[in-house]
Amino acid sequence: MIKNKILISCLLSSYVVASSIQTDIKNDDKSDYKAPRLAGDSLAIKSLNKENENSVFSIKEMFTKGKVKGLIRYSGQYRDTSFHSTQSGSTPNNNKIQQYSALGGYLGYETANYNNISLGATFYTAQKFGPNPDDRIGIGGLNEDGDKANSYAVLGEAYLKYETETQDVRVGRREMPNYRFVSLSNIRFTPITHEGATYENKMLEDVKFTFGYITTQKDRNSEKFVGMVQAARVSKSKIEGDYDISNYTGENYSGQSKPMLMGAVSYTKDDFSAEFWDYYVEDFVNTAYIYSDYNFKINKELTITTALQYANQSNVGSNVAGDIDSWFYGLKAQATLKSGVTVFAAYNEVAYNENSYAGGTIFVRWGTPQMFNSFQVQDSELAGTKSVGIGAQFELGHMGIIPNTVIRFRYANYDMPDSLSDRYAAQDRSEATFDLRYSFNKNDGFGIFTEMDGLSVQFRVAYDDYKTDYNYDAYKIAHGYNFDDVTKDFVDTRLYIDYLF
Numbered sequence: 001m002i003k004n005k006i007l008i009s010c011l012l013s014s015y016v017v018a019s020s021i022q023t024d025i026k027n028d029d030k031s032d033y034k035a036p037r038l039a040g041d042s043l044a045i046k047s048l049n050k051e052n053e054n055s056v057f058s059i060k061e062m063f064t065k066g067k068v069k070g071l072i073r074y075s076g077q078y079r080d081t082s083f084h085s086t087q088s089g090s091t092p093n094n095n096k097i098q099q100y101s102a103l104g105g106y107l108g109y110e111t112a113n114y115n116n117i118s119l120g121a122t123f124y125t126a127q128k129f130g131p132n133p134d135d136r137i138g139i140g141g142l143n144e145d146g147d148k149a150n151s152y153a154v155l156g157e158a159y160l161k162y163e164t165e166t167q168d169v170r171v172g173r174r175e176m177p178n179y180r181f182v183s184l185s186n187i188r189f190t191p192i193t194h195e196g197a198t199y200e201n202k203m204l205e206d207v208k209f210t211f212g213y214i215t216t217q218k219d220r221n222s223e224k225f226v227g228m229v230q231a232a233r234v235s236k237s238k239i240e241g242d243y244d245i246s247n248y249t250g251e252n253y254s255g256q257s258k259p260m261l262m263g264a265v266s267y268t269k270d271d272f273s274a275e276f277w278d279y280y281v282e283d284f285v286n287t288a289y290i291y292s293d294y295n296f297k298i299n300k301e302l303t304i305t306t307a308l309q310y311a312n313q314s315n316v317g318s319n320v321a322g323d324i325d326s327w328f329y330g331l332k333a334q335a336t337l338k339s340g341v342t343v344f345a346a347y348n349e350v351a352y353n354e355n356s357y358a359g360g361t362i363f364v365r366w367g368t369p370q371m372f373n374s375f376q377v378q379d380s381e382l383a384g385t386k387s388v389g390i391g392a393q394f395e396l397g398h399m400g401i402i403p404n405t406v407i408r409f410r411y412a413n414y415d416m417p418d419s420l421s422d423r424y425a426a427q428d429r430s431e432a433t434f435d436l437r438y439s440f441n442k443n444d445g446f447g448i449f450t451e452m453d454g455l456s457v458q459f460r461v462a463y464d465d466y467k468t469d470y471n472y473d474a475y476k477i478a479h480g481y482n483f484d485d486v487t488k489d490f491v492d493t494r495l496y497i498d499y500l501f
Contacts, residue, residue, distance in 0.1 A: 027398065027444045027445035028442075028443045028444055028445070029445065031445055054066070054067065054112045054113055055112065055113045055114070056112040056113065056114055057114075058114070059114060061112060061114070062111045062112050062113075062114040062118070063111050063112075064112075065112040066109055066110050066111040066112050066118075067109070067110050067112075068107070068108070068109055068501075069106075069107075069108045069109075069110070069122070069501070070105065070106065070107045070108070070500075070501050071105035071106050071498060071499070071500050071501075072104075072105045072498070072499040073103070073104060073105040073189065073496060073497065073498050073499075074102070074103050074129065074495075074496070074497040075100075075101075075102055075126075075141065075188070075189045075494070075495065075496050075497075076099070076100065076101040076102070076130065076141075076494070076495050077098075077099060077100055077139055077141055077188070077492070077493065077494045077495075078097070078098075078099045078492075078493045078494075079097070079098045079099070079139055079490055079491070079492045079493070080095060080096075080097050080490055080491055081095065081096045081097075081098065081487065081490040082094070082095055082487070082488040082489055082490055083095070083096065083485035083486065083487060083488060094485060097136050098136050098137065098138045098139045099131070099132070099133075099136045099139075100132055100136075100137075100139065100141030100142050100149060100188075100189075101128070101129055101130030101131060101132055101141075102126040102127060102128060102129055102130075102132075102141060102142055102151075102189050103126075103127055103129035104124075104125040104126040104127050104151075104189065104190075105124075105125070105190075105498075106122050106123060106124045106125070106156070106190065107122065107123055108120060108121060108122030108123070108157060109121060109122075110161075113163070116162050116163055116164055117160065117161070117162050118160075118161050118163070119159070119160055119161070120157060120158075120159050120161065120174070121155065121157055121158045121159075122155075122156055122157035122174075122175075123153065123154070123155055123156070124153070124154050124156040124190040124193075125151070125152065125153040125154075125190075126141070126142055126143075126151060126152055126189040126190060126221070127151045128142060128149060128150075128151050132149040133149070134147065134148045134149055136149075137149050139188075140188050140219075140220055140221045141188045141189055141221060142189070142221055143221050143222060143223060144221065152221065152222070152223050153223070154190075154218065154222070154223040155173075156173065156174075156175075156190065156191075156193040156218060157172070157173055157174045157175060157193060158172050158173050158174075159171060159172030159173065159174040160172055165202075166201065166202045166203045167199070167200070167201055167202070167203070168198075168199070168200040168201075169197070169198070169199050170197065170198050171196075171197045172195065172197075173193055173194065173195035173216075173218070173225065174193060174194070174195075175191060175193050176193070176194045176198070176212075176214075176367075179198075179210065179212065179262065179264070179277075179367070180264075180275070180277050180289060180291070180367075180370055181277065181279055181287060181289060181364065181366055181367055181370060182194060182212070182214065182260075182262060182279070182366045182367050183366075183367030183368045184367060184368065185220060185367050185368045185369075186220070187220075187368075188220045188221060189220065189221065190220055190221070191220060192217060192218065192219060192220055192366070192367055193217075193218045194214050194216070194217050194218075194366075195214070195215050195216045195217070195218075195225055196212060196213050196214035196215045196216075196259070196260075197212065197213050198210070198211065198212040198213075198214075198262075199211045199212070206267055206268055206269045207265065207266070207267050208264075208265070208266045208268075209263075209264070209265055210262070210263065210264040210265075210266070211262065211263050211264075212260070212261070212262035212263070213259060213260075213261060213262075214228065214259060214260040214262060215227070215228075215257070215259045215260075216228070216231075216257065217231040217366060219231065226257070227256070227257030227258050227259070228257075228258050228259060228260045228281045228284070228366065229253050229255070229257075229258045229281060229283075229284045229320055229321070230252070230253050230254070230257070231365060231366060232281075232284070232285075232321075232363045232365050232366065233252075233365050234252070234253040234284075234320075234321045234357075235251050235252065235358075236248045236250075236251050236252070236253075237251060238357055238358035238361070239321055239322035239357060240322050240323050240354070240355055240356055240357055240358075240359075241315075241319065241322035241323030241355070242319065242322060242323075243319060243320060243321065243322040244318070244320065247320050253320065253321070255320060258281055258282045258283055258284055258320070259281070259282055260279055260280065260281045260282075260366075261279075261280040261281075261282075262277070262278070262279050262280075263277070263278050264276060264277040264278070271294055271295035271296070271297065272292075272293075272294050272295075273292065273293055273294075274290075274291070274292040275289075275290070275291045275292070276288075276289070276290055277289040277290075277291075279366075280316065281316075282316075282317055283316065283317030283318040283319070283320050284315070284316065284317065284319075284320050284321055285313050285314065285315055285316060285321065285324050285363060286313070286314055286315075286316045287311060287312070287313050287363070288311065288312045288313075289309070289310070289311040289370065290308075290309065290310045290311070291307070291308070291309045291370075292307065292308055292309075293305055293306065293307035293308075294306055294307075300338070301337055301338050301339070302335065302336070302337055302338075303335070303336045304333065304334070304335050304336075305332075305333070305334040305335075305336065306331075306332070306333050306334075307330075307331070307332040307333075307334070307372070308329070308330065308331055308332075309328075309329060309330040309370065309371075309372065310327070310328070310329045310330075311327060311328050311329075311362065311370070312326070312327045313325075313326050313327070313362060313363060315357075321357055322357055323355055323356055323357065324356055324357045324363075325353055325355065325356045325360075326350070326351045326353055326356045326357075326360040326361070326362060326383070327350075327351045328348060328349060328350040328351065328362055328371065328381070329348070329349060330346060330347060330348040330349075330371055330372040330373070331346065331347050331372075332344060332345070332346040332347075332372045333345050333346075339398070339399055340394065340395035340396070340397075340398030340399040340444070341392065341393070341394055341395075341399070342392065342393045343390075343391065343392045343393075344389075344390065344391050344392075345388075345389070345390045346372035346373055346387075346388070346389045346390075347372075347373075347386075347387070347388055347389075348371045348372055348373045348380050348385070348386070348387045348389075349385070349386045349387075350362060350380070350381060350382065350383060350384060350385045350386075351383070351384070352383050352384030352417050352422070352424070353383070354422075354423050354424065356383075358382075358383055358424065359383030359384065359417070359422075359423065359424030360383035360384065360424075361381060361382050361383045361424075362381040363381075364379060364381045369381055371387075372389065373387040373388070373389040373412045373414075375389070375410055375412055375431050375433055375462065376431065376433045376460060376462040376492060376494075377431060377462050377464050377492050378412065378414055378429065378431045378464065380412075380414060382416065382426060383417065383424045383426075384416060384417035384422070384424065384426075385414055385415070385416060386414075386415040387412050387413065387414045387415070388412065388413050389410060389411065389412035389413075390410070390411055390412075391408065391409060391410035391411070392408070392409050392410075393406065393407070393408040393409075393447065393448065394406070394407050394408070395444060395446075395447070397439075397442075397443040397444040398443075398444035398445065403443050404438055404439045404440065404441075404442065404443050405436070405437070405438050405439075406435075406436070406437045406446065406447055406448055407434070407435065407436050407437075408433075408434070408435040408436075408448050409432075409433070409434055410431075410432070410433045411430070411431070411432045411433075412430065412431050413428075413429075413430045414428065414429045414430065414431070415428055416428050416429070418470060420471065420474055420475055420478055421478070423479055425470075425475065427466045427467055427468065427470070427486060427487060428466075428467040429464060429465060429466045429467065429487075430464070430465045431462055431463070431464045431465075432462065432463045433460070433461070433462040433463075434460070434461050434462075435448050435458065435459070435460050436458065436459045436460075437456060437457070437458045437459075438456065438457045438458075439452065439454065439455075439456045440454060440455040440456065441453065441454035441455065441456075442454070451500075452500065453500050453501060454499065454500065454501075455497075455498070455499045456497075456498050456500075457495075457496070457497050457498075458494075458495070458496040458498070459493075459494070459495055460493070460494040460495075460496075461491065461492070461493045461494075462491070462492045462493075463489070463490075463491055464489060464490055464491075464492065465489045466486070466487045466488055466489055468486055468488055470486075472486075
């Protein structure tokens with residue numbers, strides 16, 4: 001009840017402030033203002049493999065009249081994690097600094113459209129630039145094979161595309177940004193890319209069908225494509241129920257590569273949308289996901305958006321990761337003013353089931369975690385997590401305050417299972433974040449993750465506070481688990497300087 005009152009007060013106070021701001025400002029390019037979506041946490045990346053209208057009439061023109069896409073990026077991240085010792089008389093804090101600093105990006109080419117067919121390829125690279133000590137790895141900005149910070153280069157895209165007004169077929173390895181659980185998760189240096197085939201059909205009005213057969217995935221900081229079980233980062237120590245030990249080398253899954261079958265139907269009509277997705281990974285897990293939202297246009301200046309989400313995961317086939325039986329759901333309310341102010345409040349809850357993998361933790365590692373309260377560090381997919389989040393975004397250029405600038409504030413509290421009887425107990429925590437994005441080319445009409453050409457700078461910082469008031473000795477007696485230290489608090493800072501063309 002207290003949390004609900006706090007959320008309502010924040011929303012009302014933000015609305016009062018926003019209502020006093022001038023509301024007749026238009027985007028510089030005269031475009032309609034579109035409400036940002038303040039859920040999910042992935043940086044935009046330019047893609048040419050959409051709406052290719054550059055049609056030609058010969059094979060020669062197909063290759064000579066294509067389009068180039070590119071990104072030059074500097075990216076750095078610094079995280080100073082503090083550990084609280086559980087042993088009396090020992091040093092109260094131990095610090096673990098993690099960091100990377102890199103320069104690179106991508107360069108791609110897509111041919112012109114010949115008989116609705118085009119080809120494309122993209123190289124991605126991250127080269128060490130600045131301090132990258134090997135004892136500070138662990139956040140995934142550079143390749144970390146051999147427990148070292150390594151530069152990398154990879155052919156992340158190589159695809160064939162057949163596209164008409166109502167049908168879209170793509171085969172090969174490529175970015176897959178729009179498939180919910182399968183997406184880019186572009187929050188380090190380069191995005192996740194996948195390999196396989198997809199088909200989209202928009203022949204029915206307001207309805208889209210999506211099908212996919214995805215064989216492998218390349219992680220954000222990797223040169224290798226791996227199967228969908230390995231990409232999910234299955235750990236042997238978290239398995240519940242029976243499984244084949246021969247599928248594991250040490251802690252990690254090393255068995256036969258498993259593909260994913262994906263299917264979806266989406267309906268959009270006026271201010272309402274609904275989506276149903278299903279992801280079936282052979283012998284591993286089936287994920288069913290539902291998402292829906294509705295825009296209530298209160299007046300010409302204010303729109304209220306409500307959204308809900310639900311997912312269920314269960315083991316299938318030969319159960320290479322043991323028993324899986326979990327779910328999560330989420331609710332979100334968002335208020336958007338045409339003045340350039342957006343506020344939101346959201347709630348997520350994940351099942352707690354000690355008979356399921358990792359106590360009910362949701363597998364989310366095929367892309368951007370879909371929970372509304374997945375913030376800069378916290379993904380809210382852990383077993384039993386109950387999270388409440390609030391936030392506000394201010395498009396300062398649109399508001400006539402600071403040109404070319406967008407800022408965002410968010411806060412979430414994550415209530416974890418922490419009873420002494422809970423085998424998968426975890427520390428309660430909270431996260432406060434601040435984002436700033438500045439464009440050198442565009443004054444307004446963009447958000448924190450909007451795709452746009454030219455030079456832009458983004459600065460991000462998150463403060464994560466972990467609660468440590470827990471009887472660790474009693475937990476050790478009950479479960480035989482020895483706590484040497486636990487996370488106390490840390491600051492996570494990120495910088496992106498992008499030139500997109």
